[in-house]
Amino acid sequence: MNQMKLDKFCLVGAIAALLALIFPLAGVDLDTGKQVAFVGDIPGLAIAMALCVIAGAAFTWIGVRSVLSGTVLLAVAVFGCWQAVSTLYDHGVAGYAGTGFWLFIISLWAFVWRGIDVIANYRSLETAKQQTANVIVPVAFGMWLLFVWEVLVAGFGVPQVLLPPPSMIGVRFVTSTDVMAADFYQTFVKAVLSGYVLGCGSAFVMAIAVDRVPFLKRGLLPLGNMVSALPIIGVAPIMVMWFGFDWQSKAAVIVIMTFFPMLVNTVTGLNAAGKLERDLMATYASGYWSTLFRLRLPAAMPFVFNALKINSTLALIGAIVAEFFGTPIVGMGFRISTEVGRMNIDMVWAEIALAALAGTAFYGAVAYIERKATSWHPSFRVRRH
Amino acid sequence: MTLKEVVNNVASMPASKDAVVDIKNLSLTFQTADGPVYALSDVDLTINEGDFVSFIGPSGCGKTTLLRVIADLERATGGDISINGVSPEQARENRAYGYVFQAPALLPWRSIERNVTLPLEIMEISKEERIKRAHDALKLVELNGFEKKFPWQLSGGMQQRASIARALSFDADLLLMDEPFGALDEIVRDHLNEQLLKLWARTNKTVAFVTHSIPEAVYLSTKIVVMSPRPGRIIDVIETDFPRDRSLDIRETPEFLEIAHRVREGLRAGHSNDE
Numbered sequence: 001m002n003q004m005k006l007d008k009f010c011l012v013g014a015i016a017a018l019l020a021l022i023f024p025l026a027g028v029d030l031d032t033g034k035q036v037a038f039v040g041d042i043p044g045l046a047i048a049m050a051l052c053v054i055a056g057a058a059f060t061w062i063g064v065r066s067v068l069s070g071t072v073l074l075a076v077a078v079f080g081c082w083q084a085v086s087t088l089y090d091h092g093v094a095g096y097a098g099t100g101f102w103l104f105i106i107s108l109w110a111f112v113w114r115g116i117d118v119i120a121n122y123r124s125l126e127t128a129k130q131q132t133a134n135v136i137v138p139v140a141f142g143m144w145l146l147f148v149w150e151v152l153v154a155g156f157g158v159p160q161v162l163l164p165p166p167s168m169i170g171v172r173f174v175t176s177t178d179v180m181a182a183d184f185y186q187t188f189v190k191a192v193l194s195g196y197v198l199g200c201g202s203a204f205v206m207a208i209a210v211d212r213v214p215f216l217k218r219g220l221l222p223l224g225n226m227v228s229a230l231p232i233i234g235v236a237p238i239m240v241m242w243f244g245f246d247w248q249s250k251a252a253v254i255v256i257m258t259f260f261p262m263l264v265n266t267v268t269g270l271n272a273a274g275k276l277e278r279d280l281m282a283t284y285a286s287g288y289w290s291t292l293f294r295l296r297l298p299a300a301m302p303f304v305f306n307a308l309k310i311n312s313t314l315a316l317i318g319a320i321v322a323e324f325f326g327t328p329i330v331g332m333g334f335r336i337s338t339e340v341g342r343m344n345i346d347m348v349w350a351e352i353a354l355a356a357l358a359g360t361a362f363y364g365a366v367a368y369i370e371r372k373a374t375s376w377h378p379s380f381r382v383r384r385h
Numbered sequence: 386m387t388l389k390e391v392v393n394n395v396a397s398m399p400a401s402k403d404a405v406v407d408i409k410n411l412s413l414t415f416q417t418a419d420g421p422v423y424a425l426s427d428v429d430l431t432i433n434e435g436d437f438v439s440f441i442g443p444s445g446c447g448k449t450t451l452l453r454v455i456a457d458l459e460r461a462t463g464g465d466i467s468i469n470g471v472s473p474e475q476a477r478e479n480r481a482y483g484y485v486f487q488a489p490a491l492l493p494w495r496s497i498e499r500n501v502t503l504p505l506e507i508m509e510i511s512k513e514e515r516i517k518r519a520h521d522a523l524k525l526v527e528l529n530g531f532e533k534k535f536p537w538q539l540s541g542g543m544q545q546r547a548s549i550a551r552a553l554s555f556d557a558d559l560l561l562m563d564e565p566f567g568a569l570d571e572i573v574r575d576h577l578n579e580q581l582l583k584l585w586a587r588t589n590k591t592v593a594f595v596t597h598s599i600p601e602a603v604y605l606s607t608k609i610v611v612m613s614p615r616p617g618r619i620i621d622v623i624e625t626d627f628p629r630d631r632s633l634d635i636r637e638t639p640e641f642l643e644i645a646h647r648v649r650e651g652l653r654a655g656h657s658n659d660e
Contacts, residue, residue: 276490279458283484284504285477294503298494376494381537 007063009117010073013110014056017049020103025087027096036096037087045104048083051076052107059114067133070118074140077111080104081147088154095157105151112144164346173350179335180354187332188358190247191319195254200311203259204304207266208292221267228260236322245326253322258311265307269300302377305370312362316355405559405591406432406455411464412616413450423616424450428464430610430619434558437585437592439602440610441648442655447617448595448610452563455593456484468559480508482559483552487567489544491536491551497523498532501551508555522550525584542573549581560592566601575633578605586629599652603644604636611648613655621651 025045026036039046055076064070084104088094093101119140122133146166152158153165160168173180210216236253243249273296281291323333332351339347371380413425425447432438440448453459454466457473468476476482483504491500501519510518523529526546536544545565552560566574582605585592596602602609603625611621625644627635635641 274490276486276488277492280484280486280490281507282458283456283477283482284507285480286507290507294507295492298492301494374494376535376537378537 005063007060007114009110009114010056010059010064013107013114014053014060016103016107016110017052017056020100020107021046021049021053023100023103024098025100026093026098029096035098037091037093039100042083042087042091045083045087048076048080049104049107052080052104052111056107056111064114064118067118067122070115073111073118074115077108077115080108080111084108084151085147085154088151094154097151097155101155105148109148112140116140116144161343161345164349168346169349169353172346173353176347176350180350182330183332183335183351184354184358186247186328186330187250187319187323188316188362191250191322191331192254192315192362194247195251195319196258196311196315198251199255199258199315200262200308202255203262203307204266206259207263207270210263210267211270212288217267221264224260224263227256230256232257232318232321237325239322240326245328249326250319250322250331254315254318257314257318261310261314262304262307265303266300269303270296272296272303273299301374302370302379305366305374308366309363309370312366313359316359316362320355403434404431405434405436405469406430406593407465407467408455409465411451411454411461411466413447413454413459414462425454425461426616426618428617428619430622432591432593432608434591435589436608437582437606438594438608438610439606440593440595440612441597441599441602442612442617442652443597443614445617446612446614446655448612449563450617451612452561452593452595456482456561480504480555481557482561483555483557485545485549485552485560485562485565487564489536489541489548491544491547493536495535496532497528497534497536497539497547500536500547501554504551504555510555518554518556519550522554523547525553526550526580542569542577545569546577546580553584558590560590562592562594564595564597567596574601579633581605582629582631599645599648600636602648603641604631604633609644609648611651611655613652620655621647623647623651 021039024035025039025042028034029036039049055073059069059073062069064073084101087101088097116137119133120137122130124130124133149163150165150167153163206220210220232253235256236249239249239252239256243252277295277299278291281295286294319331320333320336323331324337327334332355335351336348339345339351374380408428408430411425411428412423415422415424428451440451442448450459454461455468455473457477466473469479469481471479491497492503495503498516498519501522502515505515505518519532520529523532526549528543528546528550531539531543531547536547539547545568549562549565552562566577569577578601581592584590592605594602594605596605607625607627609621609623609625610619611623612618613620623644625640627640
């Protein structure tokens with residue numbers, strides 16, 4: 001086998017780690033005039049750098065071909081990341097990171113890139129193995145991004161008001177679970193879910209009516225279009241005046257936001273059944289409702305789920321923005337607007353993380369139901385012979 | 386056997402008592418932005434019980450339109466038509482016919498079995514009966530064992546057979562087929578033609594069959610209706626008397642070739658008319 005082709009990523013990793021051992025680890029403390037820390041004083045970091053040199057050199061020659069070698073590479077990188085973070089916080093390098101430190105981060109970047117690349121290209125016919133690989137890739141990549149964020153913020157000493165490190169956000173997240181749970185319950189469970197169900201449900205029923213009654217199609221659809229163009233910033237305070245400070249006004253904003261996407265998609269979906277299929281139902285003398293339930297609604301399902309997915313993210317945005325315009329002293333939007341004023345930026349970020357998690361989980365749940373309900377659709381078909 | 390004995394023109398024959406489809410002086414005009422389109426004009430035709438009638442002609446000659454008028458999927462603008470003695474609309478309400486389209490038109494979210502039971506479901510037949518009939522219909526088209534598959538897991542020929550099973554499932558006496566094998570390759574087509582003939586010979590159904598293949602028309606039919614376009618009209622009706630349980634071998638016989646020749650002559654005459 002011809003293995004003489006050098007693995008460039010591992011080569012970059014090895015050279016960067018080697019240079020990291022040579023270049024100064026940290027900058028000079030302005031008060032004392034001395035360097036803050038030396039690699040020689042931090043055995044863990046020294047070992048991690050040495051490991052990177054050795055592993056990098058070795059894999060440059062062998063090449064990274066199997067998942068096993070990719071995993072070894074990732075393991076070395078994880079150890080390196082741990083040592084890098086520990087150097088920042090335990091050895092006072094935070095805010096004073098020097099050339100050597102950043103070279104080490106570059107080395108880690110090369111290893112992580114190569115390791116994830118191998119797993120991303122993994123193909124297996126065994127579903128369980130393939131799914132594991134499919135999960136590992138985004139998780140590993142996300143963790144790497146968090147690490148880079150942490151290291152950049154701490155290494156350069158970025159003020160916390162501008163951007164807190166993820167560890168600080170994480171700590172805030174974990175220590176204020178009671179507040180966050182109350183906010184989540186208020187905003188997501190009360191406002192988002194009820195508004196979503198009301199908005200999507202009423203639009204679905206209205207779509208069937210619009211489809212049945214021609215004058216609604218001519219008259220209501222253009223009006224619905226206008227409603228969807230209303231700026232949420234303008235509507236939210238009015239809804240608060242109409243429906244009060246509590247979740248009802250937020251649900252009303254969500255109904256306005258979600259109604260139109262659902263209406264238009266369902267109306268389109270109801271016309272998705274082909275002429276041939278409609279003729280087929282006509283030859284069976286199938287009535288309106290029979291044709292609706294047996295042909296047109298199933299054919300409309302891909303469109304309906306499209307709207308449900310769009311609305312799942314719209315609803316959360318609507319609720320959070322609407323809470324800026326008056327709310328009882330609980331809720332994700334309320335928390336964000338008040339904590340910004342109090343310069344508690346870590347709390348703001350924790351709420352943003354919560355919103356991202358809730359939004360992703362909501363979307364994922366709808367997408368999962370879609371996959372189960374429309375498994376016949378060409379985009380989900382699995383050939384089972 | 387002479388040509389005269391095999392073939393006799395029956396365009397002017399009076400409607401017999403057991404006429405399933407009786408069409409008199411039928412015309413259909415579509416109003417379009419470019420002016421009226423005469424899809425059918427002055428069509429007279431009788432289809433008797435047990436007949437296998439093929440409609441053949443070039444594209445745009447109205448053969449599919451005629452079938453759709455029989456099925457009440459289009460309305461005639463002039464003349465008379467009755468199916469089993471009632472109007473096409475009444476016949477459709479009575480579920481008097483099974484219709485097989487050019488494409489299988491199977492619903493992708495239903496398994497093959499549930500596709501075949503679809504008309505039975507609409508006709509509110511009990512579940513046990515539905516499953517039993519679907520089983521029988523699928524057996525007729527040799528698709529037993531594929532009940533739980535989904536349409537997209539089957540080949541094109543199998544899908545079309547499933548759609549025929551669906552048309553057979555509620556046991557209508559009249560079968561309307563609009564180029565059902567048009568999109569299939571020659572071998573599959575021959576096979577399905579044979580199966581269709583066997584089915585017809587066994588069940589004594591009346592079949593109206595649209596095609597643009599001359600051998601297919603001659604092989605299958607007891608009566609061949611040759612049509613010509615602009616305006617769509619019937620220019621020849623040819624009756625054949627091959628035995629009901631004919632085999633593909635008859636395609637080599639002189640009688641077969643003579644009828645095919647006459648059909649081709651008719652098609653050619655129809656073409657020269659509009660030039």
